[in-house]
Amino acid sequence: MNTTDNILLRAIVYCGPSANRRHCLTLASACYFSRMRKRGETVMAAAAAEKSTKEKLLSTLDDIEVLSRELIEMLALSRTQKLPQPGEDTDILELLVQRDKEFQELMQTAVEQGKVHQEMQALEKEVEKRDSDIQQLQKQLKEAEHILATAVYQAKEKLKSIEKARKGSISSEEIIKYAHRISASNAVCAPLNWVPGDPRRPYPTDLEMRSGILGNMSNMPTNGVNGHLPGDALAAGRLPDILTPQYPWQSADVSMGILPPHHGNDFGLEPPGHNKENEDDVEAMSTDSSSSSSDSD
Amino acid sequence: MTQKPLDENMAAAEPVLEEAEDYSFLPIIHDIIKCMDKDGPDVHQELNKLKTKLQEAREQISAMPGVDTSPALQESNLRSLREQVRTKNQLLQKYKSLCMFDIPKPS
Numbered sequence: 001m002n003t004t005d006n007i008l009l010r011a012i013v014y015c016g017p018s019a020n021r022r023h024c025l026t027l028a029s030a031c032y033f034s035r036m037r038k039r040g041e042t043v044m045a046a047a048a049a050e051k052s053t054k055e056k057l058l059s060t061l062d063d064i065e066v067l068s069r070e071l072i073e074m075l076a077l078s079r080t081q082k083l084p085q086p087g088e089d090t091d092i093l094e095l096l097v098q099r100d101k102e103f104q105e106l107m108q109t110a111v112e113q114g115k116v117h118q119e120m121q122a123l124e125k126e127v128e129k130r131d132s133d134i135q136q137l138q139k140q141l142k143e144a145e146h147i148l149a150t151a152v153y154q155a156k157e158k159l160k161s162i163e164k165a166r167k168g169s170i171s172s173e174e175i176i177k178y179a180h181r182i183s184a185s186n187a188v189c190a191p192l193n194w195v196p197g198d199p200r201r202p203y204p205t206d207l208e209m210r211s212g213i214l215g216n217m218s219n220m221p222t223n224g225v226n227g228h229l230p231g232d233a234l235a236a237g238r239l240p241d242i243l244t245p246q247y248p249w250q251s252a253d254v255s256m257g258i259l260p261p262h263h264g265n266d267f268g269l270e271p272p273g274h275n276k277e278n279e280d281d282v283e284a285m286s287t288d289s290s291s292s293s294s295d296s297d
Numbered sequence: 298m299t300q301k302p303l304d305e306n307m308a309a310a311e312p313v314l315e316e317a318e319d320y321s322f323l324p325i326i327h328d329i330i331k332c333m334d335k336d337g338p339d340v341h342q343e344l345n346k347l348k349t350k351l352q353e354a355r356e357q358i359s360a361m362p363g364v365d366t367s368p369a370l371q372e373s374n375l376r377s378l379r380e381q382v383r384t385k386n387q388l389l390q391k392y393k394s395l396c397m398f399d400i401p402k403p404s
Contacts, residue, residue, distance in 0.1 A: 053364040058355065065351050068326050072344070075333055100323050107320040110364045116371055117363025123378040130385035137392055 060103045067096040
């Protein structure tokens with residue numbers, strides 16, 4: 001048992017049956033408190049070391065209160081009766097001085113801890129500011145990532161389209177060739193000198209069909225007459241390349257749109273527009289609303 | 298009576314008391330004992346002073362910031378906070394100075 005307990009127990013014994021009940025209770029509680037504290041320090045040394053400064057301060061203050069009260073009451077009693085234990089008040093005083101010194105040291109520690117606490121608060125504010133900066137940066141990076149991901153996706157889609165187009169590519173010369181053929185028959189646009197009454201049509205007329213390959217199927221040799229076939233069927237692009245005769249407008253040197261579609265004069269065909277019967281046939285055909293060039297848009 | 302040794306002890310403690318008088322209770326106790334010796338009427342007044350000072354000390358301790366932890370734990374928290382600030386500053390500096398569009402040259 002330490003000195004504190006000794007003093008307190010002797011104080012309880014000294015009080016005796018005539019002592020103030022409250023005084024005994026105070027002493028008993030102080031003794032109990034001191035013993036419990038001692039046990040705590042013995043059994044849980046690590047836990048005692050982690051005790052907060054506030055707890056230590058309050059505990060020391062309680063001790064000072066108890067000891068000062070005890071000292072004062074002991075001195076008051078010593079006036080009327082003799083102390084059973086001489087020097088006990090000295091012991092209490094020494095303990096009081098010791099506790100007071102501890103209290104002052106703890107208060108000094110508390111003041112320093114207060115300064116550290118202020119520094120910690122400033123650091124916490126800085127940490128909060130950095131956190132908000134990092135969140136802002138994260139938001140911007142996320143946005144940039146989204147934009148870049150969209151751009152990369154679109155670029156990949158474009159590359160796929162390019163690859164697909166490359167696989168099914170057609171030479172420009174061939175496309176231009178077909179364009180020439182289509183436009184040479186005046187199927188997309190009327191000739192510049194076409195007037196109402198002109199027998200020419202953007203589709204093969206009856207006469208032209210009859211004079212074509214289909215019409216002369218049984219009579220036509222496989223290579224055609226001198227290798228030449230009626231030009232309109234060719235101009236309409238209905239013949240495969242292998243049967244393509246060599247016409248002047250098919251060469252690269254020939255400019256576009258020179259030859260009219262009805263170049264049957266080159267092959268000995270009468271232009272149907274000059275024959276009245278043919279004209280009637282043409283007119284009869286042209287009366288059909290679906291084939292009327294004047295109605296077509 | 299052991300009053301004389303008592304006074305000697307109080308006197309010995311006085312130089313220490315002068316340094317941190319704000320937090321010491323010994324002067325008040327000394328005054329109380331003096332009044333008791335003189336049998337003056339101010340004993341109760343001095344006792345009330347002691348009681349008031351104890352109460353004020355308790356209130357002051359409760360209001361003091363940063364005393365809820367031990368000094369060692371507080372020091373550890375402080376180190377941790379400093380480390381956090383340093384790390385976050387480094388991270389921000391790194392990302393702000395980083396060019397996102399550097400294309401590494403093929404070796």
